[in-house]
Amino acid sequence: MPQRHVIKQISVFVNNEPGRLAKIARMLSEEGIDICAFNIAEASGFGVFRAIVREPDKAYQRLKERGVIVKETEVIAIPMQDRPGGLFEAAAVLGEEGINIEYGYAYSGKAGATFFIRVDDTDSAIKALLDRGMVLMQEGDL
Amino acid sequence: MYWNARMECMPKEELRNLQFRELKTLVYRLYSFNNFYRERMKEHGVHPDDIQTLEDIRKLPFMYKKDLRDHYPTKMFTSSKDEVVRYHVSSGTTGKPTLVGYTENDIEFWTDSLARALTSIGIGTGDVVQVSYGYGLFTGGLGLHYGAERVGATVLPASVGNTERQLELMMDLDVTAIACTPSYMIHMGEVAKRLGIDFRRDTKLRKAILGAEPWSEGMRQHIEENLGIEAYDIYGTSELSGPMFTECEERNGIHVWGDVGIVEIIDPETEEPVPDGEVGELVITVLKKEAMPMIRYRISDLTYALEETCTCGRSSTRIGRISGRTDDMLIIRGINVFPSQVEHTLMNIPEVGEQFMIILDRKGALDTMTVQAELSPEHFSDKMADMMAIKKKIDSDMRKYLNISVNVELMDPGSLPRFEGKAKRVIDKRVF
Numbered sequence: 180m181p182q183r184h185v186i187k188q189i190s191v192f193v194n195n196e197p198g199r200l201a202k203i204a205r206m207l208s209e210e211g212i213d214i215c216a217f218n219i220a221e222a223s224g225f226g227v228f229r230a231i232v233r234e235p236d237k238a239y240q241r242l243k244e245r246g247v248i249v250k251e252t253e254v255i256a257i258p259m260q261d262r263p264g265g266l267f268e269a270a271a272v273l274g275e276e277g278i279n280i281e282y283g284y285a286y287s288g289k290a291g292a293t294f295f296i297r298v299d300d301t302d303s304a305i306k307a308l309l310d311r312g313m314v315l316m317q318e319g320d321l
Numbered sequence: 322m323y324w325n326a327r328m329e330c331m332p333k334e335e336l337r338n339l340q341f342r343e344l345k346t347l348v349y350r351l352y353s354f355n356n357f358y359r360e361r362m363k364e365h366g367v368h369p370d371d372i373q374t375l376e377d378i379r380k381l382p383f384m385y386k387k388d389l390r391d392h393y394p395t396k397m398f399t400s401s402k403d404e405v406v407r408y409h410v411s412s413g414t415t416g417k418p419t420l421v422g423y424t425e426n427d428i429e430f431w432t433d434s435l436a437r438a439l440t441s442i443g444i445g446t447g448d449v450v451q452v453s454y455g456y457g458l459f460t461g462g463l464g465l466h467y468g469a470e471r472v473g474a475t476v477l478p479a480s481v482g483n484t485e486r487q488l489e490l491m492m493d494l495d496v497t498a499i500a501c502t503p504s505y506m507i508h509m510g511e512v513a514k515r516l517g518i519d520f521r522r523d524t525k526l527r528k529a530i531l532g533a534e535p536w537s538e539g540m541r542q543h544i545e546e547n548l549g550i551e552a553y554d555i556y557g558t559s560e561l562s563g564p565m566f567t568e569c570e571e572r573n574g575i576h577v578w579g580d581v582g583i584v585e586i587i588d589p590e591t592e593e594p595v596p597d598g599e600v601g602e603l604v605i606t607v608l609k610k611e612a613m614p615m616i617r618y619r620i621s622d623l624t625y626a627l628e629e630t631c632t633c634g635r636s637s638t639r640i641g642r643i644s645g646r647t648d649d650m651l652i653i654r655g656i657n658v659f660p661s662q663v664e665h666t667l668m669n670i671p672e673v674g675e676q677f678m679i680i681l682d683r684k685g686a687l688d689t690m691t692v693q694a695e696l697s698p699e700h701f702s703d704k705m706a707d708m709m710a711i712k713k714k715i716d717s718d719m720r721k722y723l724n725i726s727v728n729v730e731l732m733d734p735g736s737l738p739r740f741e742g743k744a745k746r747v748i749d750k751r752v753f
Contacts, residue, residue, distance in 0.1 A: 190703030192696060194732050220705045224712070224730045229703055246735055248701045281704050297703065 184305045184315040185253045186295065187235035192248035193219070193226040203228060203247060210241045215321050216286030216295065231256075231286070231295060231321065253301045255308070256316035259285070259292035266294055269308060273298060276307045290320065324440035324472070325433070328580050329635045336579040336636055341375040343608040344583065348372055348381065351614055355399045357392060358384075358616065378583060378606065379594070384618045386419065389560065394420045400612040410458040411559040411657070421460075421559045422612040428467065430609040431562040434581050435468025441569035441576065441633065442528060442553050444498050446473035449525075451491055453501035453509075454533065455655075456480045460563025461533055465500040474498070481505065484512045491524050498528040500555070502655050503536040503544065508686035510548050521549040530555050532564060534652045538642070539752070554642055560615055561607055566640075574627045574639025582607050584638045585617070586626045600625045603640060621650070651747065653681065653688045656725050660746050663692055666722050672700040672711045676737045683751040691728040692719065695737055 193199050200219070207214060207230075217230040232238045235251060242249040257269050273280060283296040293316060298304040308315055323329050331339070348369045351358040362368065365382040372380065389397065398405065405422040423431070444450065450469040454461030462480055469476045477494060479487050481501070488509065490496070499506070506529055513520060520526055529544065532555035541552045556575045557564035561582070566575045577584050586601040587594055595601035603622045607615045627639040651658045660679055667677050673694035680691040694715065702708055708731070715729045 188703070190701075192701050192731075192733065194696075194736065195730055196732075196736070199733075222705060222709060222712070224728070225708065227703055227705060227708065246733070248696060248698045248733060250701055250703055252703050281706075 183317050184255065184309070185301060186231060186256045186316070186318055186321070188252050188254045188295070188297070189230055189232060189235055189238050189242070190250045190252055191228040191230075191242065193228050195224050200226070200228060203242070206242060206245055206247065207232070207238065210238070212238045212241070215288065216284065216293070218282075218284035218295075220282065229284070233321075252297065254295045254297045255301065255304055256321070257294045257296065257308075258290070258314055258316055258320075259294055265313075268311075269294075269296070269313060272307050272311050272313070273304055276303060278304045278307065288321065293321070322440055322443070322445070323635075324437040328578065329437060329441075329576075329637065331579065331636055333630070333636055337375050339580055340583055340608065343580065344375065344378060344606065345369070345372050347606075347608060347614060347616065351399065351616065355397070355614070357388070357397050358614075375583075378585070378617065381617050383592075383604065384616055386560070386619075386621070389419045390417050393417055395422065398422050398612050399614060400424050405612050408458075409460045409463075409559050409563065411460075419559060421562070423562065424611040426609075426611050427562060427613075430581065431464060431565065432467040432471050434562075434565045434578055435464060435567075436471040437578060438555070438565070438567040438576070439468055439472045439474070439530075441635065442530070442551075442567060443570055444469070444472060444474055444528060448472075448474040448497045449477060449494055450474045451477040451479050451487070451496045451499045451501075453479045453481060453487060453499055453505060454564075460557070460559045461500070464557070464563035464565075465530070469498075469500075484509055485516065488513055488516065488518055491526060492518070495525045497525050498530065499526060500530040502533045503531040503540055503552075504534065504654065504683075504686050504688065506531055506544055506548070506552070507540075510544070511686055520547075526550055528553065530567060532556060534655050536642075556640070556643070558620055560613075560618060560620070561605060562610070569631060569633045569635060571631055571633045573631065574641055576631065576635055576637045576639055577605070579637045581609055584626050584640060586624065586640075595625075597628050598625050600641075603643075651679070651681065651690075651749075653690050653725055656723075658690070658723050658725060662723050663719070664746075666718050667692075667694055667715070670694075670715055670718060672697055673715065673731070674734060676739070677746060678737055679747045681747065681749045681751050688751060689728065690725060691730055693730045693732050693737060695734045696731045698734060 191203055213233040215231045220227045239251045279299045281297040285294045352369045361382045367380045404424045406425050407423045409421045411419045452465045456462030466476055527550055529550050529552045531552050544552045553568050555564045555567045566577050568575050583606040585604040589602040603620050603624050604617050606617055622643045624643050625641045630636045676695050678693040682689045712729045719727045
């Protein structure tokens with residue numbers, strides 16, 4: 180089932196204020212939330228901090244309670260250690276299906292490298308990738 | 322040298338008598354021909370017959386910018402449309418512009434006022450005047466153009482922009498005086514420096530007539546030292562016809578010709594007159610104006626009056642440099658912006674909350690305006706394209722409604738200051 184392969188990601192709005200990112204990182208550590216992977220997208224005046232954390236629902240709730248603009252979104256995790264060209268294959272499959280990759284970022288963990296991608300239609304993407312016999316990670320794998 | 326020595330140097334008492342006669346005529350004319358002002362006078366319980374001395378001007382009701390907007394476009398005109406020979410339009414504050422109409426005589430009074438002013442700063446035949454105010458709906462360009470031609474100067478109608486070409490023409494045509502905004506003057510200086518042009522060595526420029534935006538003595542000093550010229554303050558607004566009055570060579574206040582206008586300085590709260598030399602709100606009555614007479618018009622500019630005759634010999638009341646505004650209008654790159662406009666624009670953008678701050682700064686010679694607004698949590702997106710679209714929307718709405726480009730900063734909800742009572746949403750870091 181596709182749902183099992185959905186990875187929850189939290190995204191946090193980071194405004195221009197100096198030290199804002201450090202503040203958010205400190206909040207997460209105070210709440211005892213482990214960050215597995217993260218990525219920062221920035222534009223003039225603000226940034227978006229995206230992270231894969233151990234307990235995304237708790238992280239989302241806690242940050243929200245502390246007045247931070249936070250959003251939970253779904254990403255797909257593609258293990259990279261499988262074989263060379265894995266990412267290309269995944270991208271090609273999604274392209275064929277007309278699914279758009281919004282952004283992606285990689286991290287290297289105990290189990291090797293993983294690529295997280297955010298697409299415009301997560302369920303269809305997971306289905307297409309699994310149908311083509313590709314391996315996707317599940318929340319517990321991280 | 323005087324342009325009209327009799328008027329400019331008229332003994333105080335004689336001038337006051339003249340003002341009284343002109344005022345009385347004006348009030349009778351308005352009462353008879355201007356529905357708006359007749360109603361205003363009736364509401365106020367005053368009749369033209371009540372004006373028995375010059376001081377009785379205080380019995381008359383005020384006029385406000387709002388009146389002009391409420392009666393847009395021509396409902397306040399006292400001349401027929403056929404008599405109106407020109408319109409000028411100033412940018413509106415709530416999207417509604419202010420229209421000013423001129424009869425042939427109005428253009429004449431305006432031109433004559435500037436001819437006296439230009440003569441008082443030593444500009445006349447033999448001078449080449451580069452008019453680098455905008456030509457068009459704005460009054461600056463055409464006003465100075467007519468005035469400079471009247472005193473016999475050669476006019477270079479450069480308008481604004483294309484600074485390198487302006488500098489080239491300034492050198493090629495031996496320009497001796499320029500009229501522009503103080504910030505444009507500074508900008509020209511910076512461009513000249515970059516091009517290796519030395520104003521002292523390479524140009525004949527010796528005088529600058531600067532205005533249309535607030536500026537300070539510090540800025541005057543900066544301009545004079547950097548460019549080796551004398552800088553003069555000019556004052557006016559479209560409601561008074563346009564730029565009308567300047568300092569004389571003594572540079573101790575702006576001469577408001579007594580036969581043209583009556584100056585009052587009042588306490589904006591009590592509306593009582595303040596003593597000579599004390600800062601208050603400027604109230605002007607334009608004695609010579611046909612299409613759109615202005616009686617006790619509250620411009621909202623803060624200044625002080627000097628009644629004593631100037632050392633140059635001119636007897637008219639002088640007003641000091643405008644030190645601020647009674648309302649909160651901002652002038653950014655010569656464009657009028659009200660915080661209420663910013664508020665209004667943001668209110669229609671669901672992606673941000675209603676709290677905002679305006680930060681004004683100056684980069685080089687240009688004013689910058691930053692608007693901080695709080696992002697609504699439900700509109701936050703992890704996709705940059707969505708976020709950029711929000712910024713772009715705010716930016717383009719600001720451009721559309723305020724006619725000015727702003728930097729937009731998205732903030733966390735609750736991070737901007739909250740105010741109890743009167744909000745202070747503007748931080749002006751500009752150093753004039």
